Amino acid sequence: MRASRLVTLLLLLQNRGRMTAQQLAEELEVSVRTVYRDVEALGAAGIPLYGAAGHAGGYRLVDGYRTRLTGLTADEAQAAFLAALPGAAAELGLGEALATAQLKLRAALPAELREDAGRIQERFLLDAPGWYGDADDAPHLASVAAAVWARRAAVLRYRRWRAPEEIERRVEPYGLVLKAGRWYLVAGGSSGIRTYRVDQILHIGPLEERFAVPDEFDLVAYWDSYLADFRARLHTGEALVRLSPEGARGLGVTPTSDGWTDARVPIESIDHAHGEFLRLGADVEVMAPAELRDRIATTVRTLATRYEG
Structure with missing residues (x-):
C-alpha cells in the first residue's frame, strides 16, 4: 500500500x-x-x-526529472478506457484505479500534450444520464462486472415485467452497456443471447465454470442490432395527421408549404400517441386511426368542460 x-x-x-x-x-x-x-x-x-x-x-x-514508472496495472488499463465516464468507472469499482491511471498517462505525455489533456478535462464533460431522471440504483453492478471480466458463468435471479415476475437463469455474461444512465447486461444462455437490466437483478451467484464468448459475437454490433429491433417493435402502427408549421417542426416533419401539412407518423400505441399528440395542442389534428381521434376528442371535450367558467 x-x-x-x-x-x-x-x-x-x-x-x-x-x-x-x-x-x-x-x-x-x-x-x-x-x-x-x-x-x-x-x-x-x-x-x-x-x-x-x-x-x-x-x-x-528537480527540473527535467521524469519518472519511468508509467506502467499500468490491469485494473488501471481497464479504467483508462472509461476515462470519459468517471461516474461509470466508480460504479464498476474502478474509481481509484482510474485516478491513478490518469496520473500515469499524464506522466507519460510530453509537456505540451499534458497541457492539452488538462484543457480537455476542464472544458468537456460527458453526463450519461438523461434529463428528468437519475441513474438507476444497481447494487449488483460490481458483481456483474466481475463476472464479465473473468468470463465466469453465473446464476441470476431477475425481476421482469411479465409473469412469472421473478425468474432464475444460468447465464454467461458477455458484456455491459451503459445507455442513458442505465446499465444493461448482455449474456448468453440456453435460450440464446438476452439483454438484462442490471438494476432488475435481485441476486447474482458466480459459478466456478468459465466460458468462451463465441468468435462471431461483437458487443457493439449486437447492441446496434438490439436497438434497431427495439425501435421496430416500439412503433407498431402509424397515424395520419394534419400539422401546422409549428406542429410539423415539433414532430420533425418537413412542411410541404406555409400552411398545414398532411403526414403519416409512426406510433408506439394508442395510449402513447394520445399523450404525444395532446402536447402539440392546436398544432395537430389526428385524422386516423379513428380510435385515436375519438380518444383525443373526448379528452379535449373533458378539458373544455373543466375550464369553462
Missing part, C-alpha cells in the same frame, strides 16, 4: 509541479506527518526532490 502511495506522490509532483504537504495529504488522503515521512523515503531512494518553506514553498522535483 505504501509503495503505491509513494508512486502516486511522485506522479502528482511530476504532473502538477510544486505542491504543499497539505495539498499532497488531501490528494493521498493521509496525514501531513505521513507525507513528510513519504518525502523522506523518496529522497533516501535517490529521487531528486526538494522542499521550500514559506508562502510560496512546497515540494517539487
